[in-house]
Amino acid sequence: MRFLNCTGRRNHRARYSEVACLVILFALADFAQAGTMSASTNAPAINGYDVANYGVVEGVDKWWAENSAAGAVKGQTFRTSSGVTALHSVTYQITASQKAESTKTYVVRVGKVVGSVFTLIHSETFTQTFTWNGGEYMTWTFASPVLLEGDTTYGVDIGLTSSTSDWGTGIPYLNYTANEYASGVMYSSGTSGIGTTNLSLAYGSDRIFHVDVAVPTAPGFAFVGGNPFDNTIGATVRPYVVATFNQDVAPGAGHITITNFTDNLGTVLPVTDPRVVFEGNLVKIATAGVIEPLKSYAIQIEPGAVENTSGTPFGGITDDTTWNFTTGTDPLLDACTALKNHITGVAPLTTNQIASYAATLDAEADRFAESTNTLGAVFSLVQTYDQVKGPLWVASGSFSRSVTTNHLQWAIYRAMEDIVDLVYTPANLAQYEAMMNGFMFGSSTNFPGPCPLPATNSTYTVPVNASFPVTFGRETQDWTKPAARPTGTYLAPGTLATVTVPPALTNGIYKIRVGSHLWDYSNKPTLQRLDRTTVLYPITATETKIASPLGGGIYIEVPYRADGGIVDVTVTGAARAPFYSNTSYRQTTLTEWLNTERTQPGPWAVFFTDRFQLNVPRTWIYANTNAPTVIAEWDASMDIINDLMGFPHIRGKETLYLQA
Incomplete structure (x- = not known):
């Protein structure tokens, strides 16, 4: 088997090693070969060093000129394991309701990704001569495997460069999920099927994808x-x-x-x-x-x-x-040290230096949790800014996305967002629990709000509907996205809690979301909080530890078509939040509301019925003395709306109203 490696450099003695020469010679021979395409109703098996995301579909991404970025290439980043590997193929899934007829031409790129910069190492052209049917997985297999370095973030993207079928049968819609693959992100780039060095990263989302990565082959034991x-x-x-x-x-x-x-x-x-x-x-x-x-x-x-x-x-x-x-030196540690010294006045930086270090932080974000040294440096940078300058949005108020001269604010903002997006995963929490326990953003007092520390052994058990059945009606407004079912508990910023569920929910398709404000604000012109503020933990065991530097309400995410029934969920180590429930399996009485629920310390209150869910600041409801009447009026209004649309009163999940 031959490998393609486009990273040959001269060593300190100005000569290529024998191994590098062989790799480059093999690569030159491979450029003349053509890759192949194949489609299947079954997802590729995950073997060895393969990387894949087969999570719950939350949306589709159109792949042609009607896209807002006309004909942008569609890609996904992923991180390699510590050893050298060989990339054989990449697979994406098309949405079930759409097919793509032939004939189409695609350009597949492979490149290193640092921050939002793509550096090409390989490109190959493919031709589709068969129909790609709805729901199928399309695999692009390279003519020769592409050699990948260890501990490196790569991007693989597909550009649709030509199509002979009309728009009704010719536009593939690619499935994507929430942030289910912790070590990468989906992206778009370029126009007319040609990608550029700049990537538009869709933080919080991943494609349904599979990359076939294996141990490189060689004669004998080598x-x-x-x-x-x-x-x-x-x-x-x-x-x-x-x-x-x-x-x-x-x-x-x-x-x-x-x-x-x-x-x-x-x-x-x-x-x-x-x-x-x-x-x-x-x-x-x-x-x-x-x-x-x-x-x-x-x-x-x-x-x-x-x-x-x-x-x-x-x-x-x-x-x-x-x-x-x-x-060389470690660019991540260098950036953290330099910015800290600037903040404390030890070694002031110029505007250009701050901007450069800010770019380095973002480019090295996937290394934040590489070691205790890197994670400690990033955490310390944010804490130093909070202590010396004052937390973002607390000491300085909102700032405009169009103003980019406030480089230090942007550096801290990006570091905080990358911490939320990339650090708070089950694997990292297991490895760095001691470091994450107690770490919080000072800005959490601004949003989502302050919350008193609960007793570490505080326990609350609540019934949760673990079903999301198919009901009559159109699948509009992201209807098939998971249902968020409240627990009436709130994770205080910087604390740890444990969520206990029955074994039936441990198959990985159920998840715990910390924070109800799952909207991505990256298109908002003014920043009044982080763009993404929630953290997602897949449930793979009866007990799941959770943490967040911002805190937030604790919810069980129930996927479309799930049939888990009513189950008891126990949360240990979290605060309570005001929680009014009027469902078939849990009713809050007026006495409970007046004497217990409305005085709970969590900063966000939840009103929940079989028909809708409403999240509002606690300060809005503290004086509410008649929640049952108010909620009954909401339920009646929901029934009228569903009657007008011809939908059943009780649908598969509740309509969610957020105040963000």
Whole structure:
């Protein structure tokens, strides 16, 4: 199998390594080949290093000139594992109600993504000569696999460049979900099917996608690449450097030698050293105390030091040219330190310097949770700004999206938004619970609002409707998006809570959303809060820990067609919020409303019936003494509206009214 790698560089001795030369020669031979397309009613299986998102569909993205960005390419970013891998294909799904007739021409691009900048490494043209039917998965398979670096964010996008079918049968509508894939985001770019270096990132959404990524193949038992890549200049020092093999590995007998050419030093590690980790087809070497910034290195592996699982020894890397690289400083840590020193007055920056560091923060956002060092630096930056300058929107009020000269505000704003979008995931919470417990945005006092800290052992159990049946009526206004069912609890900013559900809800299609304000405000001209303020946690176990730097109401998201029935949900460690319920399975009495519910401390109140849901600030309802009458009038109004539309009074989910 041949690989395509468009990142060849000269090493510190100004010559290509043997491995790099072979890769480039193979790549040149591959340019003449053509890829293939295929469609299937079944999603591709997820194997090995594959990356995919098969979440609940929340919308569709039109893929032709009627799009607001005329004929933009449609893409998805994803992050590779720590080893070198080979990209074989990419798959997207078309919406069930639309098909795409032939003949069409597509251009598929693969590139590195840093922030919103796309750097092309491969491009290939494909022709569709068959019908792509509604609901099917279309796969574009490259003529030759594309070699990918480890720990790197890539984008794969598809540009529809020509079509001979008319608009009624020729426009694919691609399915997308909420933020279900934590390490990437869907995007658009360019016009007329031709992408550019600039990406329009749709934070909070991911495409239904699959990328077939596998271990690179090579004859025999072989080393297929390192992370950092051979000849890399300015590599960021990460927790491990990684050697990738084409077969699973085990320790043999011997040593790994890391030579520091800058200081003329060498480190020799037995393969039994705890700093050497064997993991599948990877050998990972801890960098702490061994690899430093701004140095030149080469790594050798003694023959026999690494074996495959059958006991076959690896022939070794016995020269300083097969795997060598030069490290740089960490741009993320540098940016955090420089901005903190500017905020505190230790080392003031110019306007241009602030803008540059702000761009670096955004470009390195997918590394925020890479280690305790990176996450601690980003958290400390936001906390320092809150303490010295005062929180955004608290000390300085709103600011306009059209004014970009306030670079420091924008730097902190982007850091905060990236923290919400990328850091608060189940995996990161499990790894960094101690750091995330207690971290909050000072701006949370402005929005969504302050909330007293609850007792850590406070527990509240509430019945929740875990069904979202199909009912008569048109699927309009995002009707098939998950139903948000309130729990009457509120997560105070910077705290942790645990949500307990029955086993029937642990299949991953149910989710917990922290915060009810799920609208994306990125198109608003004036910023009065973060554009995206909610956090989503898939339910994969009976107990799920949740956290948020902003806090928010706690909701169970129930997907379309779910049939879980009425279940009890218990929330531990959260505050209560004012909660009036008038459903078939839970009724709040007037006495409960007056004496208990309306005085609960959560800053947002929830009114919930079988027909609608209303979220309003607590300050609006504190003096309300007759909630049952008010809500009964709302229910009656909903019945009249449904009668006018010919819909049943009780539909699959409640109409949701938000005050944001």
